Amino acid sequence: MMNDRQDHITLTVKSFATFREVMDAKLTIDFPKGATIRTLLAELTGKYEGLGELMFAAPETLRDFVNILRNGRNIHFLAELDTPLDDGDVIALFPPVAGG
Amino acid sequence: MLSKEQKERYQRQISVFGEDGQEALGKARIVIAGAGGLGSAIALYCAAAGIGHIRLIDCDTVEVSNLNRQILYRTGDVGKEKVTAAATDLRSLNPGIEVEPVETKITAENVGSLLDGSDLVLDGLDNFPARYLLAHAAWNHKIPFIHGAVSGMYGQVTTIIPGVTPCLQCMVPFPPPSGAIPIIGATTGIIGSIQAAEAIKYLTRRGVLFTGRMLLWDGLRGDASVITIEHDPACHECGTE
Numbered sequence: 001m002m003n004d005r006q007d008h009i010t011l012t013v014k015s016f017a018t019f020r021e022v023m024d025a026k027l028t029i030d031f032p033k034g035a036t037i038r039t040l041l042a043e044l045t046g047k048y049e050g051l052g053e054l055m056f057a058a059p060e061t062l063r064d065f066v067n068i069l070r071n072g073r074n075i076h077f078l079a080e081l082d083t084p085l086d087d088g089d090v091i092a093l094f095p096p097v098a099g100g
Numbered sequence: 101m102l103s104k105e106q107k108e109r110y111q112r113q114i115s116v117f118g119e120d121g122q123e124a125l126g127k128a129r130i131v132i133a134g135a136g137g138l139g140s141a142i143a144l145y146c147a148a149a150g151i152g153h154i155r156l157i158d159c160d161t162v163e164v165s166n167l168n169r170q171i172l173y174r175t176g177d178v179g180k181e182k183v184t185a186a187a188t189d190l191r192s193l194n195p196g197i198e199v200e201p202v203e204t205k206i207t208a209e210n211v212g213s214l215l216d217g218s219d220l221v222l223d224g225l226d227n228f229p230a231r232y233l234l235a236h237a238a239w240n241h242k243i244p245f246i247h248g249a250v251s252g253m254y255g256q257v258t259t260i261i262p263g264v265t266p267c268l269q270c271m272v273p274f275p276p277p278s279g280a281i282p283i284i285g286a287t288t289g290i291i292g293s294i295q296a297a298e299a300i301k302y303l304t305r306r307g308v309l310f311t312g313r314m315l316l317w318d319g320l321r322g323d324a325s326v327i328t329i330e331h332d333p334a335c336h337e338c339g340t341e
Contacts, residue, residue, distance in 0.1 A: 097251035099281030
């Protein structure tokens, strides 16, 4: 769905598993055009205490196992934190589990 | 042709997928890698459903701390080889199937022979290095691989079809941290049961599989989500570039 304000984009963010222990499971969020995954994570880690520690090993360095999907595509295969965002994007944040 | 005993034993599921579906299960040969929490639920439901040949692989012995979730075993099994105890239990549940216990650790050297002759691989492993090894071999042998994993009250399932879906490395590019993972037994029951249902659907050619999609189960909040995951276009295994 296109945003009414041409200079802004609206994203849907969904979180899963342990990320839900520090943030909402689903939210919509607006950014100026030109926003990237880095912009989004800066906003989310500022908003939700503890999320930064869960997601980042060091500033600018995501923990390996943090999967961020933009419309189903892992940002590892796109432009990592520089992956651009568009109006209507759905971003999924999920830490896979390993036990059996 | 199903025997009278088989028609009676499988009566309630033949009404779901027909006698042809039951015959397909009876002819199938599957590998279940890992006889722990997930492997217990997978093996019990696959054996009960009449999957004809089950090769069960694990290298461990039963420990008391396994018993909160590994429902193939009883307290009296502590100290026994898992696959031996499991085979006894599965044959007792369904004497009409073949159970092949294989007590070994999965390695790069033996993984190919462990998959020999199998139609389907079910992932009941507890770590990603072994999963990547097994999933890679299954992909190369063109054998579907049903992935499951759990932590606490969370779980995930996806079905990988070589040449069709993304590979496991694309679905989960980096392994989560290893170590003693907390697990509620019922979570392995839920996820392992879904894996067994995927196997039955695949083998009887019924329904829609979790292909290119991952089920994310959140038992803590009573929520299930399905996310679509696409492959890395540059992946040497499943990419398109």
